[in-house]
Amino acid sequence: MNRYEWSLDALYKGYDDPAFQNDLKQYHDLHDELSALTEEMNTLEECCAVKEVLRLLEKEYDLSGRLHMYTILRQSVDTNDKQTLRYLNIINSRISSYSVYRSQLKDYLAHIKHMDSCIQQDEMLKEYSFLLYTLKDKASHSLCKEEEAMLAKLSQTSTAAFSDMYYHLTANVSVECLGQTMTLTQVKNLCHSTSRDVRKEAFLCEMKAYESIKEPLAFSINNIKRQQLMEARMRGYEDPLDKMLQDSFMKKETLNTMYAAVDKYLPRFHEYLRTKAKLLGYDNGLPWYEIYASLGTCDMSFTIEDCEAYIQQHFRNFSTDLYDMTKQAIDEHWIDYPSHTGKQSGAFCENLAWIKQSRIITNYGNTLSDIITVAHELGHAYHGMLVENERPLNREYCMPLAETASTFNENIMYRALINDADRENKLFLIDTQLSALCQNICDITTRYTFEKSVFEQCEERFMFASDLMQLMLEAEKKCFKDGLDPNWLHPYRWITKVHYYIPDIAFYNFPYTFGALFSSGLYAMYEKEGEAFLPKYRALLKASTTHTVEETAAIAGIDLEDAAFWEASLESITRQMDEFLILAKETAQNQG
Template identity: 55%
Template sequence: MKDYLWNLDALYTGYDDPNFIKDFDLMKNLYEEIPTLLQNMESFDDKDVIIEGLKTLEIIKDYTYRLKMYAQLRLAVDSNEADNTKWANTTLNLASSLKTYENALLDKILEAPCLKEMIETDAFVHQYKFILLEQLNKKDHKLDSKQEEILSMVYPTSLKAFSDMYYALTGNATALYDGKELPLTQVKNMCHDNSSEVRKKAFLAEQEAYKSIATPLSFAISSIKQQQLKEARLRGYKDPLEKMLIESRMDKETLDAMMSSIQSYLPKFRNYLRTKANLLGYKNGLPWYEIYATLGECDFNFSIEECEELILKHFKDVSGNLYNMTKQAFDEKWIDYPTRPGKQPGAFCENLGWIKQSRLITNYNNTLSDIITVAHELGHAFHGMMIENQPVLNRDYCMPLAETASTFNENIMYNALQKDMNDHDKLLVIDSQLSALCQNILDIYARFQFETLVFEHVEEGFLTADQLCELMKEALLRSFGDGLDPEWLHPYRWITKVHYYIPDIAYYNFPYTFGALFSRGLYALYTKQGKDFIPKYEKLLAATTTNTCEDVAKIADIDLRQETFWKESLQSIVDQMDEFLQLAKGE
């Protein structure tokens, strides 16, 4: 019988694996050798500085990522294993130490007078044209080498330490449900349970559980956001949002067009939630514990085996490449499914370019939502497949485009599942899809509002757990408005979402809305053009590491700076809501 745990042996077989030891020693030795290389570069020809600098950067990025990711993946599923914590910190410290030298090497490359000429004339350098020109444009935001070194040195014991504390506290937290101590992640996942009574009891148990970890996590989020704000300004950005937009390769004009479009559609989304609340018997908007509730009894219960069969069936109809990669993922145990003590909550996917594979984590609970989550994470894996042949320094796509393939996969599954079901079950699937879209639009809008409020307040000092809860309630009401019952909000949403605790990234919220609306537009093109669209879609994904968001969208003839595209995507959701509610009333 399959245990549905992932297998990491394709990376390393353990911390005592000779290959792990060899790669770790390689990086330690390189750390000791780079000062001499930097000194010798003073006498190098400028062209050699560029070539040798890029080759060394390739080695550092490739091998530090291998080592760090192996330890982080093991830590993600077992934070109670001492060796995992030890090696996660050890590899992170080594990577942080090497970061200083990476910056020094990059500085030498960018300072070479012949760089722009080399970009156009040398094939090896030309492959990195986009990122080199991007780095030239970012030079004004770099600190001097000593400042960069200090920030790199304190990173493991400041930002990263608070982030690790978040994982440790939430990964080991329990909730008292029906007289039993259960992992908090398990109780949290009951928000998708078929029973309203279970959802409500789980919600109350979840709220009570957060009280025991709220105070230390208020220190974590306050410290992370204060440091992100100070560091952004130290680097010459207006604020962390400007820094995020530049790192996201996205124009402020695009963000404003998307957000203003959403704001104009908030009343329509709220009306949908109020109507749904009335159909469910609630007169004052939806209580939060019913945010994923379906209209009518739902007896969906999908085993992991059934989940995999359904995903393979429906991916096969869309893309041979997507189907073959997914089958490989299932056959070779890329996915860690079950919830257990010490495993972090939520789901993620890591692309492992050096072995041309990915690894995915989920906390599977047999619901329709879990199938969508697996399909979502497989979208990230497919995105990784589309860029795996890129040279190592060209394998990073920006945050907004990171959700394109994953949300496209959600659309595949939602639409395919509906076709196989009777009218009653079809309504439940559409309902689930619309609930997820409300999260991607309204909940993400609330998260954006909340993080903006937090940055405004942390300038004045530390935020207590109570203050954070009040800011969260304010943000939820700004977004959901009277679509939610104000007596049943979720004040601890600042704990449930890991994104606030990611040390290097602020505002990791709007990329999800971007992904939902952008991929919905792409899926609409797929429904019109059929499989003829897939080569263009794959080309678009492959282009995400070496283009801006706006230029990637142009491949599909989309102008992101205009509200037209965003409003068309939003209107398609509202049209689906109206059709669904008419069908629901007729049931």
């Protein structure tokens, strides 16, 4: 086996592995059990029925999870593997065919008459109390079966259709750029070019591409948002934001407190952007096409061995269990490093609680970004390790908390890299981290502000492309102010962000700001408290799948409805900005 590729043998040794074939048969045979229980559950004593339903859902979850994850992992490193595609189709088809049973079983759990007494008398049900009450709450927002069925059918020719139109138009639009006909994706990739002229030309070409598809996409976003608003109200939510907050197990008071703190500290981000603009030679703020520009290059290079050694060194300084898990990941080949034809792009981590491991895919290229990526994904593995002993249906954490451990790991690595760097690399590193934070705070706040405006207006009027462009420019000016050049803003961000076109999810933005600030706040606590912080951190991550966001934070002594935590988090970021400003001033003097 290649030292740099992962091993999946701990799951299955192949498709001809008797264990795989046996699990596949068991999953196929589960149909009779599911069918029988959905018919019998209403005749059983209620508390006994609840336990039987949960046990069967656990069994279905475990079997489908093992089988599906194995094929997904196989596919991610070889998208052309025909055998994998065949098994993936078989498994997906079976998962889909069981959806009606899963829905019926969960609906039964949601309507238990004596839920409190059942939970009080059984340990298993106590463990599932958060899930049971969540199902009950969601059921209170359900419509009658006929209405649910009608909405599901109508969505195919409404929100889902408008979403499909978005994907089709953005995937097929082309534009002349730098003497070539390019797709939108190819043009957008040039925004990361090391050449300023190329970045600017790519931005102008990107604007030209959007010009040709803006009107049909205005129809798309108008109708998706109007239907989301109507459905949210039909289900008894105040609006789509209320629905997203409840789905995220998060209070509106927390959101408002967080954004009040962000508003207070936005001027510091504007100062950072203006300073960066001047270093790049701009006097009127940063043009949008320079939003991804780096300050020079970093000559720090890491082979895979360097990466593993460096990460282990600094994780060991943080905690023994994070180091031990990382060493296990390396020794037992959890990570697939090399890029090659047929391998999926990007990076991800999948937790495999069934074998108490995870698997990580990267496309490693020896750069600074790669070592940060590996550390980030190991954070997901660490989070998974801390919840792997939860009952099977209690292992999913909500969106705002999903990036807590991964972003925390980034903070560990950035601080180590910055401390070890010379002055020039230090400026590059701090700017890289601040740039990412600026995206998660300033840019995401812009997207959140824009979406709120769309929902406020879509009920009263149809917004043409020019209206949407104006709303986006207003949001950018409000959130970025003089940090960006007002003559070079991006009026088409409502097209660039696919999140606006997801049929059944609105406000897929604020969780990113929450995640960035929550992790920064936790890291600030660690810097202040040292080892005393670690038990709270572990307990917080472990609780993240069975508690609300506020309850999870409270385990570490954090009150998310108090501005103090958010301001402490932002204050820790401004200390990085102070360091950046000092280095920027020295660099400007040297350039002068």
